[in-house]
Amino acid sequence: EDQVTQSPEALRLQEGESSSLNCSYTVSGLRGLFWYRQDPGKGPEFLFTLYSAGEEKEKERLKATLTKKESFLHITAPKPEDSATYLCAVQGFRSGSARQLTFGSGTQLTVLP
Amino acid sequence: EADIYQTPRYLVIGTGKKITLECSQTMGHDKMYWYQQDPGMELHLIHYSYGVNSTEKGDLSSESTVSRIRTEHFPLTLESARPSHTSQYLCASSPGRGVIGTQYFGPGTRLLVL
Numbered sequence: 001e002d003q004v005t006q007s008p009e010a011l012r013l014q015e016g017e018s019s020s021l022n023c024s025y026t027v028s029g030l031r032g033l034f035w036y037r038q039d040p041g042k043g044p045e046f047l048f049t050l051y052s053a054g055e056e057k058e059k060e061r062l063k064a065t066l067t068k069k070e071s072f073l074h075i076t077a078p079k080p081e082d083s084a085t086y087l088c089a090v091q092g093f094r095s096g097s098a099r100q101l102t103f104g105s106g107t108q109l110t111v112l113p
Numbered sequence: 114e115a116d117i118y119q120t121p122r123y124l125v126i127g128t129g130k131k132i133t134l135e136c137s138q139t140m141g142h143d144k145m146y147w148y149q150q151d152p153g154m155e156l157h158l159i160h161y162s163y164g165v166n167s168t169e170k171g172d173l174s175s176e177s178t179v180s181r182i183r184t185e186h187f188p189l190t191l192e193s194a195r196p197s198h199t200s201q202y203l204c205a206s207s208p209g210r211g212v213i214g215t216q217y218f219g220p221g222t223r224l225l226v227l
Contacts, residue, residue, distance in 0.1 A: 004155075034215065043119075043203050043218030044156075087156070100171065101216060103156040 002027045002092050006104035013078055013111050021073040021107045023088030033071050034101065035064050036087040044087055047073075078111045085109070116140055119204050119219040126194055127227050134189045134222045136204030145187040146216060148203040149173060156203065162187055194226045 003026040013019055025033065032051050036044035048057045050066040057064050061082065063074045073086055085108045089101040117138040126132055138145065143164045148156040158171030162181040176198070177191050187206075191198055201223050205216040 036218075041221070041223070043205075043221045046215050046217060049215055089156075100158050100161070101156075105153065105155045108153075 002102040004104035010108045023071040027092035029093030031091040034089045038085045117219040125225045138206045142206035144207045146205040
């Protein structure tokens with residue numbers, strides 16, 4: 001069974017204070033690892049897809065990295081508008097999981113001005 | 114920019130009523146999904162569809178049913194709503210065949226059953 005664990009559950013940062021969010025996963029063959037941002041009362045917004053260990057992707061102040069066991073979402077010099085819940089999800093090669101994403105419970109990020 | 118729509122956005126309804134949550138996408142995606150999400154919790158897949166006339170249940174048991182008569186439309190129906198159905202329901206779609214790939218989400222429907 002695929003599993004995703006995100007840490008910390010909540011993170012409060014001062015504006016400009018860089019940090020990282022962690023996503024640890026267990027999957028029988030990784031097809032892809034996905035990062036989403038979710039604002040309160042809204043659906044998740046796609047950020048990145050990572051397919052293999054060593055891969056990195058960047059978007060504005062966010063950079064996602066991937067190893068064989070975990071992914072990090074690095075936030076550089078965050079701004080208050082980066083406040084949101086960040087979700088990690090995996091898709092595996094196992095027949096059931098090939099049709100589905102397994103989501104973590106997210107990290108709730110608050111950036112204080 | 115994903116074009117996927119859900120209505121209503123909010124719904125308060127009494128126990129025993131029949132409800133249908135609408136989901137439409139204009140991207141021509143073959144695959145569509147329904148998730149249930151409680152506050153602070155993971156998204157759980159309750160239904161998915163590979164295309165017209167193709168629907169399957171997800172890992173989370175649900176008393177709801179779905180249909181896929183048209184590519185762009187994937188409604189979810191609860192025949193008799195109960196307070197335990199109170200949750201946020203998220204619809205998503207993804208392009209391509211084979212590998213699922215990126216899923217694009219609608220804004221969600223927040224359901225409260227009294």
